[in-house]
Amino acid sequence: MSLPALQSAPFTWPVRVYWEDTDAGGIVFYANYLKFFERARTEWLRALGIEQQRLREQTGGLFVVTHTQLQYHRPARLDDLLLVTAQVVDAGRASMTIEQRALLKPQQGDTGGDAQPMLLCSGTIRIGWVDDRNLRPQRIPSTVIAALKLPA
Amino acid sequence: MSLPALQSAPFTWPVRVYWEDTDAGGIVFYANYLKFFERARTEWLRALGIEQQRLREQTGGLFVVTHTQLQYHRPARLDDLLLVTAQVVDAGRASMTIEQRALLKPQQGDTGGDAQPMLLCSGTIRIGWVDDRNLRPQRIPSTVIAALKLPA
Amino acid sequence: MSLPALQSAPFTWPVRVYWEDTDAGGIVFYANYLKFFERARTEWLRALGIEQQRLREQTGGLFVVTHTQLQYHRPARLDDLLLVTAQVVDAGRASMTIEQRALLKPQQGDTGGDAQPMLLCSGTIRIGWVDDRNLRPQRIPSTVIAALKLPA
């Protein structure tokens, strides 16, 4: 089921680029955008009242990533400040798909204040809810469904 | 241009799972498959006589990843031995697409020796050749084209 | 030269524990404290007006880590919020030593509000200033000396 109308503006989380994130090309190592995207998903859930560690203790389940698709538009560099978004675009009983973007936040002084964030990386992440003993798919807990305002 | 007939068997590189690769779910952290895939691509190029650092010094260019798409089938765990494949499936003047897989190597003693490797993760990685000063697309160097036996 | 009296309270930076930071032991992978410590050093420098990328472009130099020593007291887990400190304890012409700690921030509701942060990891990091072309030691730039209020 598609969810175009459920959310207006995507959740946004700031991520600073440190030495650990870069590679010898002088830019952010591409695999690290998956980390940035997950930080944003985690903070998006936290903002909705969901702590994954506690949820696991309460339900015996956890989210696992089942599919990722990323497109790299422009590189980020050391000290850059990124804005990372997360927005549900599709949800089922046991999984959901989140659309995510990493944008470069314009620095103060860039072109008079009307500079727009520049798209660096975009993609979709599909996550599924599983039993943490055997990693088999389970229905997403109702507390999560309710917090995300997904249809039951 | 598609290249189905250019390569018969894919290049394969072994990757052992260490503590650094796992997460608190007890399995390999999904972003790390991008690292495993890159190790296999690097060793595939090395097997064809291409060292990326030397190539950069000689040509002023390097490969950057422009698109990744990964599907996670089954989890890997600490001490598992993976077989990671790399095979060109599409190539243009400035970029190419590599199909990759991570398979679990059966342990000695598993079901009498006829155990098949199990698919854990599969995907495609698109890489483009760029000028290392401005990261703008360039034609892939002819030495690389020749080594990979791609059509000029 | 020791600098016990130069700084009263250490700089402190919050670090949240994400999936990427954990390992199959269910705790933060020990090598990642070096990343947490560096984030705190980077933000400490930024708070003093020093951006490392800009400084490199202006001076042709950068800090490299020459020695690390870490002691692990208690583990951190997914979703924990750490407070990471940084404080110069020794400085010379070409290098300095920073004392750092990672503390677990008490959660709201822990023992009535008077809970103290718990020490998880402590250590010292020695960094040296080098020419970025050959990585040979150089005198730390005077702008950095001034910003850190180190003796010239």
Add this chain to the structure above:
Amino acid sequence: MSLPALQSAPFTWPVRVYWEDTDAGGIVFYANYLKFFERARTEWLRALGIEQQRLREQTGGLFVVTHTQLQYHRPARLDDLLLVTAQVVDAGRASMTIEQRALLKPQQGDTGGDAQPMLLCSGTIRIGWVDDRNLRPQRIPSTVIAALKLPA
């Protein structure tokens, strides 16, 4: 108890430097030597017949790192081949200290074949055996003591 005479030559494991290991300084990110050292420790144990995942399932315990101390002598770069050593230098009932080094393997053609490996990074890692339910110190299992030929 010191063990200077117990082992003659240290265990050695090759580690290739990939893009994932480097940073924007163009060299191996210093924290990654902790990963390289652990790979060597893991393979050293495996060479002695000890698989950590199986050992955990059998004993309910695991090794955790309690102290690290590293000194960085010279940088490594993309495509470098390192030789990483591991050697027990001290052992007690619940912990042991391993001395480790990363050396740069000379390339073929370097100075006529008599080139010596160059020391890049050296250090000591202290590991303790703990119960995996509460991470409390335990006596190292006798099978490990026997495999490592440590005094009981």
